[in-house]
Amino acid sequence: MATIRFEKVVKDFGAPEPAVKDFSMEIPDQEFLVVVGPSGCGKSTILRMLAGLETPTNGNILIDDQIVNFLSPKQRDIAMVFQSYALYPHKNVRDNLSFPLMVSKVPKEEIRSRVLETAEIMGISELLDRKPKELSGGQRQRVALGRAIIRKPRVFLMDEPLSNLDAKLRVKMRAELKKLQRRLKITTLYVTHDQVEAMTMGDRIVIVDNGVLQQVGSPHDIFYNPVNKFVAGFIGSPPMNFNNVKLVEQQGKIWLSFFAMKLPVPERLEKAILSVKDEGLIMGIRPQSLIFEPTELPTDYIIPAEITVAQPRGTEVDTEFKIGEAYFMAVFPPEQDYEPGMQFKVGFDPKSIYLFHKETGKTLY
Amino acid sequence: MNWKKNFKNVFVAIGISFLLIIALFPFYWLAFSSVKVLTDLFEPNVIFPWETTLTLFNYEFAVTKAYPSLISLFLNSLYISILSVVLTLTIATFGAYAVARMKFRGKALITNSILLIYTFPGIIMIIPLFVLASKLGFAGNMTGLAIAYLAQTVPVALYMMAGYFQTIPAEIEEAALIDGCSRFEVIRKITLPLSLPTIASISLFIFMIVWNEYLFARTFLLTLSSDQFTLAIGLARKTAHLADFGAYLASAMILLTPVIILYLLAEKYMVKGLTAGAVKG
Numbered sequence: 001m002a003t004i005r006f007e008k009v010v011k012d013f014g015a016p017e018p019a020v021k022d023f024s025m026e027i028p029d030q031e032f033l034v035v036v037g038p039s040g041c042g043k044s045t046i047l048r049m050l051a052g053l054e055t056p057t058n059g060n061i062l063i064d065d066q067i068v069n070f071l072s073p074k075q076r077d078i079a080m081v082f083q084s085y086a087l088y089p090h091k092n093v094r095d096n097l098s099f100p101l102m103v104s105k106v107p108k109e110e111i112r113s114r115v116l117e118t119a120e121i122m123g124i125s126e127l128l129d130r131k132p133k134e135l136s137g138g139q140r141q142r143v144a145l146g147r148a149i150i151r152k153p154r155v156f157l158m159d160e161p162l163s164n165l166d167a168k169l170r171v172k173m174r175a176e177l178k179k180l181q182r183r184l185k186i187t188t189l190y191v192t193h194d195q196v197e198a199m200t201m202g203d204r205i206v207i208v209d210n211g212v213l214q215q216v217g218s219p220h221d222i223f224y225n226p227v228n229k230f231v232a233g234f235i236g237s238p239p240m241n242f243n244n245v246k247l248v249e250q251q252g253k254i255w256l257s258f259f260a261m262k263l264p265v266p267e268r269l270e271k272a273i274l275s276v277k278d279e280g281l282i283m284g285i286r287p288q289s290l291i292f293e294p295t296e297l298p299t300d301y302i303i304p305a306e307i308t309v310a311q312p313r314g315t316e317v318d319t320e321f322k323i324g325e326a327y328f329m330a331v332f333p334p335e336q337d338y339e340p341g342m343q344f345k346v347g348f349d350p351k352s353i354y355l356f357h358k359e360t361g362k363t364l365y
Numbered sequence: 366m367n368w369k370k371n372f373k374n375v376f377v378a379i380g381i382s383f384l385l386i387i388a389l390f391p392f393y394w395l396a397f398s399s400v401k402v403l404t405d406l407f408e409p410n411v412i413f414p415w416e417t418t419l420t421l422f423n424y425e426f427a428v429t430k431a432y433p434s435l436i437s438l439f440l441n442s443l444y445i446s447i448l449s450v451v452l453t454l455t456i457a458t459f460g461a462y463a464v465a466r467m468k469f470r471g472k473a474l475i476t477n478s479i480l481l482i483y484t485f486p487g488i489i490m491i492i493p494l495f496v497l498a499s500k501l502g503f504a505g506n507m508t509g510l511a512i513a514y515l516a517q518t519v520p521v522a523l524y525m526m527a528g529y530f531q532t533i534p535a536e537i538e539e540a541a542l543i544d545g546c547s548r549f550e551v552i553r554k555i556t557l558p559l560s561l562p563t564i565a566s567i568s569l570f571i572f573m574i575v576w577n578e579y580l581f582a583r584t585f586l587l588t589l590s591s592d593q594f595t596l597a598i599g600l601a602r603k604t605a606h607l608a609d610f611g612a613y614l615a616s617a618m619i620l621l622t623p624v625i626i627l628y629l630l631a632e633k634y635m636v637k638g639l640t641a642g643a644v645k646g
Contacts, residue, residue, distance in 0.1 A: 053539050073543045086540035090558050100544035103554075147544070 002064050002154035002187045003029050004050065009059035011045050011211075018057070019045045021211045027189065032181050034190045034202030038234070042211035043191045047157050050189060052076050063154065079148035080157040083164060085140045087132040093119075093143050094128040100151045114150055121180075122146040138169045145177070149184060156181070156188040162197065174200055195235050199223070207231050229282060229361035232354060238287045238318055241328045244358070245283045247273065256283055256355075259324030264300045266350035272364040276357070281364070284354040287318070290330035294347030305346040310338035321346060395621075399423050399614040406611055423615035431603070431612035434592035438599040439619065441507060442576060445595060448511040449575040450568050453518040457567070460519070461526035462552055466535070476527075483520040487580055490516055495584055507593070510585040514578070518571045525570075529563040530556065565634035569627050576624060596620050 004027040012018040020042040027033050035043045048054045050061055052073035060067050068076050079100070087096050097118055101111045119125040122142040132140055141161065148156060161177075162170045178201050181188050192198055198205045199219045207214040207222065207230075215227045226232035232240050245256040247265075254273055255262040263283075265273055294302055308327070309320040317332045323346070330346070332338060355364040397414060398406060405417040428435050463469070464476050494513050495504055503509030533556060541551045557564070582595045591599060600616050 051539075051543055053542065072547070073539075074545045074547065078543060080540065080543045082536045082540060084534060084536050086534065086536040088537060088541070088555060099541075103541075103545040103550070147540075151544075 003027060004155065004187060004189070005060075005062040005065075006046070006050075007060040007062065009046070009049065009056045009061060011042070011049060011054060012057040017211065019211050020049070020056075023059070023208075023211075023213055025206060025213060025216055027187060029187055030185045032178065032188045032190065032201060032203045033206060034192060034198040034204070035206045035208060036192055036195055036198035036234075037208035037214075039193055041208045043193075043208050044159055045211075046208070047080075047159055047189060047191045050155070051078060051080050051157050076155075077151075077153050078155040078157055079151055079153040080159065081144050081148050081161040083160040085132075085144040085164075087140055087143055087147075089132050092129050092131050093124060093135070096132070096143055097128075097146050097150055100147060104151070118146045118150040121149070137165055138173070141165060141173065145180070149180070149186075152184075153186065156186050156190075158188065158190045160192050161190075163192070163194070170197075177201065196237060199235065205235075207234060209234075225363075226354070227363055229284065229356040229363070232284050232356070232363070236286055238329045238331070240284045240286050240354070241290075242356075243283050243326050243328075245281050245355075247276065247281065256281070256353075258283070259326045261303055261323050261326070263303070263348055263353070264298075264350075265355075266353050268351075269353075269355055269364055272355070276364070280358040282356040282358055282361075284356060285328075285348060285352055287329045287331045289349040289352030290328060290332075291347035291349060292319075292330070292332045292336065293345050297347040297349065301348045301350055302345050303348070305344060307338050307340055307342045307344065309340060392621075395614055395617060399611070399618045401611075403611050423611035424619075426609070427612035427615040427619070431609050432600070432616055434599065435596075435616060435619065437592050438594055438596045441593065442596040443623070445507050445511050445514075445582075446572050446575045448508065449514045449518060450571045452511060452515055453522045453571050454564065454568065456515065456519050457522035457526050458552070458557070460523045461530055462556065464523070464527040465530035466538070479520045479523055482516075483524060487517055487578075491580060491584055494581075498585070504585055505588045507586070510582060510595075511575075513581055513585060514575050517581075518574060521574075522567050522571060525567050526560070526563060529560055533559055562634040565631045569631045572627060573624055 006023050006025050009020060009023045010018055011020040023042075023046060035046060037043045045054060049056050050063075050068075052068070052071060052075075056069055061069055063076060063078075088099065091099065094115055097115045098111045101114060106114075115128070116125070119128055122145060124139065124142050124146060127135060127139060127143070132143070135143065141164075144161070158177075162173050165173060174197060190201060199222075202219060204216060204218055205222050206216045209230050215222060215231045217225070222231060222235055226235065229242065233242065243258050245258045248255045248257045248262060250262075254265045254270070256265055291297065303323055305321045305323045305328075307319060307321045311318040312334060315334060317334050317336075317338055319330050319332045319338050321328055321330060321344075328346075356362065357364065400419045400421065400423065401411065402418045402420050402422070405411045408417075411417045432438070460479075464472065464479075494516055498504040498509055498513055503512060537559075538551050538555055541555045542548070546554060577597055578595075579597050579601070582598045586594055586598065591602065594602070597620065600613075600620060
C-alpha cells in the first residue's frame with residue numbers, strides 16, 4: 001500500500017551531464033510501473049534513488065507523501081530484486097528467505113511459517129536446504145523474488161530481474177511476475193531495457209532517455225501515440241521505419257516526398273502541417289502498417305517496391321524492401337513467398353503514418 | 366596423446382618430489398634428531414627412524430632443565446601472536462572495507478600509501494616506532510610489542526582483504542541493506558562470513574610473521590627479564606651460550622609446531638584465500 005512521487009529529481013554523479021534530470025512523476029498505489037530505456041539512460045539510477053542506495057542531488061522522492069530522500073533503505077520498507085539475484089551465497093534458501101525477517105526481529109515461529117508460505121507461493125519448497133550455487137538460474141530467480149515478497153513491503157523494486165534467464169523461461173516468468181503482483185497488490189517499479197517486457201508487463205510505462213522522462217502512459221498509448229521520435233523508435237519490434245521527407249504542393253494537395261516518390265499527407269495531420277515551415281520532417285511508419293498488395297487503400301497510398309530480404313518467423317515474415325533508395329522493414333503475412341528482387345505494390349496505411357519534426361523529434365499531431 | 370600426457374605427468378612428479386625432498390629434508394632431520402637418543406645425535410649413518418632408539422628425553426630435558434622458562438616463553442609468543450592477529454584483523458577489516466567500498470576524499474592517496482608502507486622493511490621502521498612507543502609508554506611490554514607489530518601487519522592484511530572485498534559483488538551488500546541491515550550489520554552478517562577463507566589465510570600469515578619475528582621482539586623486550594621474552598628471542602639467546610643440541614632441537618620443534626598445526630587447519634582456506642583475489646568471484 002503505497003504511492004510514490006518523484007518531484008523534479010536530479011542525480012548528478014559529477015559527469016558532464018547529470019544521470020537523471022528533473023524527473024517528476026507519480027505512481028498510484030498498486031500500480032505495476034515499468035521504467036524502460038536504453039542502457040545508461042538513468043533508469044537504474046531512478047530505481048536506486050527510490051531504494052535509498054543513492055541520494056538525489058536535487059528534488060524530492062516521496063513514499064506515501066513522506067519525503068524519503070535521506071532515509072536509509074531500512075527505513076523505507078521496500079524490497080528489491082536485482083539482475084544478478086544477489087542471493088547470499090553462504091546461506092541456504094531457507095536462510096536467504098528468512099534473512100529480511102531475522103533482521104527486523106520477527107518472532108522465530110512466524111518466520112518459520114512465512115518461509116514455508118513464501119516457498120509454497122514461489123514453488124521452491126523442495127529447495128529450502130540448498131545453497132544458491134546448487135540452483136539453476138530460474139530457481140535462483142524464484143528465491144530472489146521470494147526474499148522480496150516475504151516481508152510484505154510497501155514497494156517492490158525490480159532491476160532487470162529477468163534478463164539473466166533464457167528466452168523461454170523469461171516469457172514464463174513475465175506472466176508469473178505479473179500474476180504475483182496482481183495477487184499481492186504491491187506498488188511495483190520495474191526497470192528494464194527490453195521494450196517487449198515493458199509492453200507486456202506494465203500497467204503504465206515510463207520511457208527514459210538520457211536521464212530525461214520522455215513519456216508516461218499505458219502500453220497502448222505509448223505504442224499508438226508516441227510523443228516523439230525516440231519513443232516511436234524505441235517501442236515496437238521490428239522498430240518503426242523513419243524517412244526524411246519534404247513537403248511538396250501539387251494538384252492542390254500537400255504531399256510527403258522522398259526519393260522521387262510521394263504520399264499524400266494523411267487527413268488528420270493536414271492542420272498540423274500548416275505550422276511547419278521549411279524545416280524537414282521525418283515520416284515514421286511501423287512495419288506492421290505496411291501492407292502487401294493492398295486492396296482497400298486509396299491508390300495514392302500505394303507505391304511500387306522491390307523486396308530485398310525476407311526473414312520468415314513462422315506466423316509472419318519480416319521483409320525488407322526498397323522504394324527507390326529508401327529501405328523499409330515490413331511485417332507481412334506468411335502465405336506468400338517473398339523472393340529478393342520481387343516487384344510488388346506496398347500500401348502505407350494513412351492512419352499509421354507519423355510525422356516528426358526533424359530538429360526536435362517531436363510528433364506532429 | 367595419452368602417453369604424452371602420462372609422460373608429462375611422470376616428469377612433473379619427479380620434479381615435485383625433488384623439490385619436496387630439498388625442502389622437507391631439513392625439517393625431517395630436525396624432527397628426527399629431536400627424538401634420537403643423545404648418543405646417535407652426531408652419528409651421520411643414522412638416517413632412518415628404525416636405526417636408532419626413539420625417545421622424548423630431549424623434550425623433557427629442554428622443558429625441565431635446559432630452558433626452564435620454555436613454557437612461559439611459548440605462552441608469551443602465543444599471547445603476542447594472537448593479540449596481533451586479532452588487532453590486525455579488526456583494524457584491517459574496517460580499513461579494507463572503506464578502501465574497497467566507500468567513496469571518500471583522498472582515497473587513492475591512502476590506498477597507495479598503504480602499499481608503500483607495505484614495501485618498507487622492518488628495520489627502517491624499528492627506531493622511529495621504538496621512540497614513539499617509549500614516549501607513549503608502551504615500549505618494554507608484550508602488549509606494546511603487539512601494537513608495534515601493527516605497523517608491519519596491517520598494511521599487508523588490509524591490502525589482501527581489500528582485494529578480496531572487491532571480489533564480493535556490491536549487489537549482495539545492497540540486497541542486505543534493503544533487507545534492513547545497517548552498514549555495520551552488512552559487514553558482520555554478509556561481508557565477513559563471505560570472507561572467511563581470506564580471513565583464515567590472513568590470520569595464518571600474520572601469525573607466522575609475528576611468531577617468527579626477531580628484530581622487533583628483541584628491541585621492544587630488551588629491558589625485560591628473560592622469561593618475559595618471546596620464544597624466538599628466548600631460544601636464540603640461550604643457544605648462544607648453551608651447546609645442548611638435543612634440547613635445542615626439541616625446542617626448535619616446539620617453536621615450529623603451532624605454525625604447522627595452524628597451517629594444516631587452515632590449509633584448505635589458505636589456498637582458496639590466496640587465489641580468490643585473482644579469479645573473478
